[in-house]
Amino acid sequence: MNVKENVQQILEHFHIEQFQHDLIDWFRTEQRDLPWRKNKDPYKIWVSEVMLQQTRVDTVIPYFYQFIEKFPTLDALADAKEEEVLKAWEGLGYYSRVRNLHAAVKEVKEKYGGRVPASKEQFSSLKGVGPYTTGAVLSIAYGIPEPAVDGNVMRVLSRIFYITDDIARASTRKKFEQIVSCIISHDDPSDFNQALMELGALVCTPKNPSCFLCPVQRHCRAFAEGVEAELPVKTKGKAPKHVAFRAIVLTNEEGKIRIEKRPSSGLLANLWQFPNDEHAPTPNEQAFIKEISERYHVVLRSIQRIGTFEHVFSHIVWHIEAYKGNALELQIDDETNKWVTVDELNQYAFPVIYQKIWQAYE
DNA sequence: AATACGTGGCA
DNA sequence: TTGCCAAGTAT
Numbered sequence: 001m002n003v004k005e006n007v008q009q010i011l012e013h014f015h016i017e018q019f020q021h022d023l024i025d026w027f028r029t030e031q032r033d034l035p036w037r038k039n040k041d042p043y044k045i046w047v048s049e050v051m052l053q054q055t056r057v058d059t060v061i062p063y064f065y066q067f068i069e070k071f072p073t074l075d076a077l078a079d080a081k082e083e084e085v086l087k088a089w090e091g092l093g094y095y096s097r098v099r100n101l102h103a104a105v106k107e108v109k110e111k112y113g114g115r116v117p118a119s120k121e122q123f124s125s126l127k128g129v130g131p132y133t134t135g136a137v138l139s140i141a142y143g144i145p146e147p148a149v150d151g152n153v154m155r156v157l158s159r160i161f162y163i164t165d166d167i168a169r170a171s172t173r174k175k176f177e178q179i180v181s182c183i184i185s186h187d188d189p190s191d192f193n194q195a196l197m198e199l200g201a202l203v204c205t206p207k208n209p210s211c212f213l214c215p216v217q218r219h220c221r222a223f224a225e226g227v228e229a230e231l232p233v234k235t236k237g238k239a240p241k242h243v244a245f246r247a248i249v250l251t252n253e254e255g256k257i258r259i260e261k262r263p264s265s266g267l268l269a270n271l272w273q274f275p276n277d278e279h280a281p282t283p284n285e286q287a288f289i290k291e292i293s294e295r296y297h298v299v300l301r302s303i304q305r306i307g308t309f310e311h312v313f314s315h316i317v318w319h320i321e322a323y324k325g326n327a328l329e330l331q332i333d334d335e336t337n338k339w340v341t342v343d344e345l346n347q348y349a350f351p352v353i354y355q356k357i358w359q360a361y362e
Numbered sequence: 363a364a365t366a367c368g369t370g371g372c373a
Numbered sequence: 374t375t376g377c378c379a380a381g382t383a384t
Contacts, residue, residue: 052380059370059379093368096383130382150380170363173381197380206378207373236377237365267367313368314378352369366383373376 007178010161019219020185020192026215027195030202032057035064040190042116042141043074043105049136050101050128054094057201063092074116077102078109086270086349095269095349100128118142131177136193145189147180149173152200153193158232159204159222168235240312244319246288247276247354248303249361250296252329256339258296259348267316272348274357276320288323296337298327306360311353322357 031037034057036048047067051060067088071077077085082102089098104126108116116137117123124134135148147153154167154176161179165172185192203210211223222228250258259272275292282288285303293300303325311318333339340348350358 049380054367054379054381055369056371056379091369093370094381096367097381100382128382132381136380148380151378152380194380201380269367311368313366315366315368364384367381369379371378373374 007175007182010163010179011182014161014183015219016183019183019216020187022215022219023195023199024185024188024191027191027198031194031198032202035061035068040141042118042137043077044068045141046116046133046137047101049133049140050097051092053097053133055092059092063089073114074105075109075114078105078114082270083348087347090271090349091352091355095271097128099270103127104129116141118144120144120146131173135177139184139189139193141190143188143190145181145184145186147177147184148193148197149176149180150197152197152204153180155206155232156196156200156204159209159228160216160220162221162225162227162231164231164233166235167232168237237315240315240317242317242319243278243281244321245276245278245281246321246323247274247278247357248288248292248323248325249274249306249357250292250298250300251324251326252298252339253326254339256341257345258298258327259338259340259345261336267313268351270349271351273350273354285323289325292325293327296327298329300325300327306357309353309356309360311351311356318353320353320357322360324361 036044048060048064051063070088071080082099085098085102086095089095107126108114112122118138120134120138123129123138132148132150135146138144138146139148151167154173157163157176157179158167165175199216203214209228211217211220211228214220217223220228222231252258258275260275262268262271262273264270275296277288277291282291289300289303292298303323306322306324309320309322311320329339
């Protein structure tokens with residue numbers, strides 16, 4: 001059976017207009033008062049959608065306020081230095097999101113005069129703009145009936161239609177996009193898409209869904225069958241790898257701190273960190289002293305242990321043995337290696353794990 | 363298709 | 374405490 005026939009079959013006996021009405025009516029009275037819902041500024045909607053990728057609403061809210069205050073318009077963000085943009089994102093995670101957003105906004109300023117394109121083709125070609133963000137921004141900001149299928153929507157619809165496809169698989173999202181394309185309200189695509197997500201966040205939750213107060217309970221096949229707790233089907237990923245290494249808060253004779261910029265791709269790209277042996281973990285403290293002395297061209301006689309730190313990423317677990325040490329400085333700064341004062345330290349974006357090490361040092 | 367890519371919250 | 378995330382995208 002091909003995809004279209006499959007979707008046809010799924011939608012058989014489904015009351016589309018009644019569903020739209022029940023869902024949107026609920027959304028209009030029950031939706032949360034969120035900062036990105038104050039207006040339809042495409043730039044602000046876009047920023048919020050990028051921040052919300054894999055990130056909780058409660059976490060995003062303070063970042064959104066601060067980011068918009070700092071970069072109130074698309075042009076303001078386009079004109080900003082990446083250093084400042086990354087700093088505004090510090091602690092939010094998935095930092096390539098904001099580097100892509102920065103690049104995309106620059107492109108919009110140059111090619112489209114600073115106006116976010118309402119064309120699916122043009123908008124979706126921008127860096128960091130995938131199928132979800134395309135649908136979300138075009139529907140919410142411009143009222144264009146495009147599906148915006150995120151984890152909430154897949155969960156809600158897997159229950160409504162009793163769909164048992166594994167939502168961890170990339171291909172499954174396309175099936176849900178087909179379905180949403182068929183059932184989306186053309187009168188109000190914005191409220192429809194947001195309502196589906198809001199329902200997933202407030203009522204049709206991953207655990208213990210509140211079916212008794214669900215506005216679309218009468219449309220839900222999983223509820224009718226009593227299987228809502230079994231859905232959605234989602235296979236789990238593999239266990240993260242463990243990596244152990246050392247890091248050091250290195251001061252010079254002026255009391256300045258040595259920091260270095262991480263590579264421009266990969267984990268925590270372009271963020272700053274303290275000297276470490278992440279890529280070639282040394283077997284003992286003496287070897288670490290030798291390594292740091294040679295790599296940074298400093299005279300380092302002794303180090304003191306600060307403590308052991310663990311940081312869990314989605315795919316890696318870092319175990320860092322942290323030290324402090326004072327060194328005789330023999331090297332000049334460049335773009336990616338600097339001696340900075342304690343005050344200057346807060347201009348640079350650090351991964352959370354290095355913030356923890358700094359706090360322990362102070 | 364499968365994996366890389368962050369973080370903090372919650373049961 | 375350990376697991377599972379939460380409004381995804383790039384490769």
